[in-house]
Amino acid sequence: MRIAVVGAGPSGLGCANELARNHDVILIDRLPVVGGESGWRETSVLQYASKAHELGILFELGSMAIRWDGVNLLIVGPLGTKEISADHLFFAGGVRPATSAEIGISGDRPAGVIPASVALHLLESGVQLWKNAIVIGDGQLTHKVISAITHYGGICTNIVADATETNTNNRQFTNAKKMKVHGTARVDKFECEVNGENLQFECDGIILAGPLIPNRNLEGALLEPSKNVTFVQDINGSTPESRYENGSSVARNWTKAQGGSK
Amino acid sequence: MALSHTSPVDVVIIGGGVLGCAIAERLSRTTAKVVLIEAESDVAEHASKGNAGVAVSYYGKPGSQQTDLINASNPLWEAITHRLNVPYRRIGGLMVALTDEESQTLEETVAEINACGVNAQLISRAAAINLEPLVTPKIISGINMPDEGIIDPIRLTAAYASLAATNGTQFRFNERVIAINHDENGSCITTNLGQIRTRFIVNAAGVQAGKISELAGGETLNMYPRKGQYIVLDRTFGQNLSKIIFSTHSAHTKGSNVVPTTHGSALLGPTALDLQNLDDKSTDTQTIEWILENAIKLAPSVADAAVIKTFAANRPAGDEAHRLRMDKNISNLFHVTDRSAGVSISPAAAEMILQLLKVAGLDVEDSKDAIDVLPKVAALRTSANPEELIKSDHLYGQVVCACEHVSAAEIKASLEGPVPATSIDGVRKRTGAGYGRCQGSLCMAGISFLTATSTGKGPDSVLQTSRGTVGS
Numbered sequence: 203m204r205i206a207v208v209g210a211g212p213s214g215l216g217c218a219n220e221l222a223r224n225h226d227v228i229l230i231d232r233l234p235v236v237g238g239e240s241g242w243r244e245t246s247v248l249q250y251a252s253k254a255h256e257l258g259i260l261f262e263l264g265s266m267a268i269r270w271d272g273v274n275l276l277i278v279g280p281l282g283t284k285e286i287s288a289d290h291l292f293f294a295g296g297v298r299p300a301t302s303a304e305i306g307i308s309g310d311r312p313a314g315v316i317p318a319s320v321a322l323h324l325l326e327s328g329v330q331l332w333k334n335a336i337v338i339g340d341g342q343l344t345h346k347v348i349s350a351i352t353h354y355g356g357i358c359t360n361i362v363a364d365a366t367e368t369n370t371n372n373r374q375f376t377n378a379k380k381m382k383v384h385g386t387a388r389v390d391k392f393e394c395e396v397n398g399e400n401l402q403f404e405c406d407g408i409i410l411a412g413p414l415i416p417n418r419n420l421e422g423a424l425l426e427p428s429k430n431v432t433f434v435q436d437i438n439g440s441t442p443e444s445r446y447e448n449g450s451s452v453a454r455n456w457t458k459a460q461g462g463s464k
Numbered sequence: 465m466a467l468s469h470t471s472p473v474d475v476v477i478i479g480g481g482v483l484g485c486a487i488a489e490r491l492s493r494t495t496a497k498v499v500l501i502e503a504e505s506d507v508a509e510h511a512s513k514g515n516a517g518v519a520v521s522y523y524g525k526p527g528s529q530q531t532d533l534i535n536a537s538n539p540l541w542e543a544i545t546h547r548l549n550v551p552y553r554r555i556g557g558l559m560v561a562l563t564d565e566e567s568q569t570l571e572e573t574v575a576e577i578n579a580c581g582v583n584a585q586l587i588s589r590a591a592a593i594n595l596e597p598l599v600t601p602k603i604i605s606g607i608n609m610p611d612e613g614i615i616d617p618i619r620l621t622a623a624y625a626s627l628a629a630t631n632g633t634q635f636r637f638n639e640r641v642i643a644i645n646h647d648e649n650g651s652c653i654t655t656n657l658g659q660i661r662t663r664f665i666v667n668a669a670g671v672q673a674g675k676i677s678e679l680a681g682g683e684t685l686n687m688y689p690r691k692g693q694y695i696v697l698d699r700t701f702g703q704n705l706s707k708i709i710f711s712t713h714s715a716h717t718k719g720s721n722v723v724p725t726t727h728g729s730a731l732l733g734p735t736a737l738d739l740q741n742l743d744d745k746s747t748d749t750q751t752i753e754w755i756l757e758n759a760i761k762l763a764p765s766v767a768d769a770a771v772i773k774t775f776a777a778n779r780p781a782g783d784e785a786h787r788l789r790m791d792k793n794i795s796n797l798f799h800v801t802d803r804s805a806g807v808s809i810s811p812a813a814a815e816m817i818l819q820l821l822k823v824a825g826l827d828v829e830d831s832k833d834a835i836d837v838l839p840k841v842a843a844l845r846t847s848a849n850p851e852e853l854i855k856s857d858h859l860y861g862q863v864v865c866a867c868e869h870v871s872a873a874e875i876k877a878s879l880e881g882p883v884p885a886t887s888i889d890g891v892r893k894r895t896g897a898g899y900g901r902c903q904g905s906l907c908m909a910g911i912s913f914l915t916a917t918s919t920g921k922g923p924d925s926v927l928q929t930s931r932g933t934v935g936s
Binding site for chain 2: 232266270276278279280281283295298299301303304306308309310311312313314316319320323324326327329330331332333380382385386387388389406407410415417418419424425430443
């Protein structure tokens with residue numbers, strides 16, 4: 203069979219490398235490099251990618267998968283469009299932090315409420331963006347954001363909706379409900395209820411870091427189930443290695459369900 | 465920078481909402497010299513940004529000026545939106561009666577709509593379900609309103625502004641009026657940035673129109689914000705919706721509706737709450753839950769749809785829901801405000817303001833040099849031939865917003881346009897980047913770097929909204 207894998211992070215690489223034992227695999231990513239949010243310099247990612255090359259996997263990097271109709275995939279890149287025909291598609295488009303609406307945050311919509319995925323990219327520029335930030339959620343992005351902000355001396359308060367402990371070594375409040383943002387031009391206050399008590403925090407930034415939600419941005423593969431699509435999006439994977447292993451295992455299970463046939 | 469005392473302009477428009485920008489667009493196609501000043505850092509803030517995006521065929525009573533302006537504007541939408549490259553579709557609306565009482569109200573409503581000269585018919589339950597299969601099976605009767613349309617109100621406002629700016633209208637942002645004085649030659653407007661001399665003033669300041677009139681020594685306009693809360697649903701629901709589903713109007717409110725957007729998503733709302741505080745644009749959980757419940761009554765599959773965003777916006781309410789006239793005391797001051805139908809009246813309102821200005825002595829004619837068609841910026845997502853688009857500009861092949869498939873070419877155009885975006889929101893308003901289900905989780909970093917570069921800011925000081933920066 204000819205199989206398209208969308209997403210060349212650890213999950214997609216794990217999936218593609220497993221499938222390449224029995225199938226023709228083409229691996230597509232919107233970024234011009236492999237690794238996804240794990241980054242292309244990660245040692246394990248470099249190993250996975252070199253294995254993929256050895257296995258003869260075709261790469262379409264720097265190309266965004268736009269539309270899947272069950273048999274054909276349309277990708278676009280700076281050099282033009284391409285139709286890729288495939289018998290099956292694995293969507294490994296990664297994960298993102300939940301939005302304000304998904305968390306159920308009400309109140310104002312001022313500047314300074316930022317998804318953690320965005321905050322991390324901005325913090326990489328080395329600028330001290332927030333001195334006193336609220337970090338919502340206990341996803342795998344939480345620790346990264348908190349260490350980036352505390353690294354330059356900023357303070358973080360971690361607000362989590364359930365009772366999970368994350369050992370962030372920071373001010374943490376769990377079981378938070380009724381979250382509310384305050385501020386006109388910029389955010390200046392965060393409010394929530396913890397065990398029936400109303401808490402208010404002055405802050406200059408609110409970073410949305412969890413829970414994690416699978417990205418869905420390929421038309422024709424937005425909803426589960428979609429025709430000839432398997433989703434490979436590990437919201438619990440904490441390391442590139444675990445996500446790679448999860449990708450392999452999803453591919454193995456799929457192959458088994460196909461009867462192991464070519 | 466401020467214009468000098470010695471170079472007076474013909475008209476100063478105060479307010480860069482849909483009405484102010486529509487007037488600027490119309491006047492820009494004449495020989496008049498025009499300046500538009502806006503307190504925010506962009507056009508289409510406040511009510512012009514936060515509304516349901518409906519170009520209505522009917523809103524109020526027959527014979528009113530507002531109804532005349534809606535009737536004059538409605539047939540023009542295809543031509544105007546083609547000329548200005550704005551998404552618009554005349555998809556029609558369905559007003560829904562869920563009780564016998566509402567069914568009776570619909571009989572009165574359809575009579576009123578027809579008395580306005582607008583096409584609408586009472587239809588049976590079966591016909592209504594046929595018209596919009598997503599409508600509730602509990603519908604008793606409906607009104608088919610074929611001339612209701614959906615429009616991108618922000619793109620419309622920005623397009624009016626872009627055409628005007630291309631024709632030479634000066635747009636001045638972050639500029640607030642402090643004083644207005646009059647003499648035999650006209651008026652002098654003092655702002656936080658300087659002074660402008662002008663022969664005429666058009667007050668299109670929305671909810672601030674009362675304050676502007678007061679500063680100009682004009683009549684008392686009692687204005688206050690009416691807050692509306694909204695829910696945005698994902699396109700996986702919105703794309704299945706073929707009509708605007710309206711609640712039956714009650715004595716107090718036009719009700720909360722289910723509206724497909726030109727982006728493919730769907731909007732639920734608005735609610736209506738009169739306020740004192742201009743800056744209160746907060747959502748609350750109870751109201752959001754009410755909007756959802758109400759929408760589920762109209763279209764049960766809303767219950768399965770993904771909520772991607774909630775927001776609130778304030779419309780310019782007051783003791784008059786609509787006004788377009790010369791001030792009773794000051795003969796060079798014109799007021800134009802509309803609580804709910806600003807988009808829907810904008811083309812005809814702009815024409816009418818021009819005629820009123822001419823009657824008042826503005827001696828201008830249509831300009832031979834002015835353009836009336838905005839150069840088209842293609843969009844990757846809606847392009848019939850993406851291959852050709854990318855060959856024409858490779859930046860079309862670089863998708864920045866993964867959810868809405870907005871390309872780098874579109875973002876570049878929004879940052880370089882005649883009235884360029886100066887904030888992340890400004891890019892979003894013009895291109896739709898960040899409108900999707902991830903709400904910018906994937907693309908906002910890239911857009912903030914592009915916006916920072918374009919506006920000469922760093923990642924901390926780049927504007928996220930009209931007023932607020934990303935960092936503190």
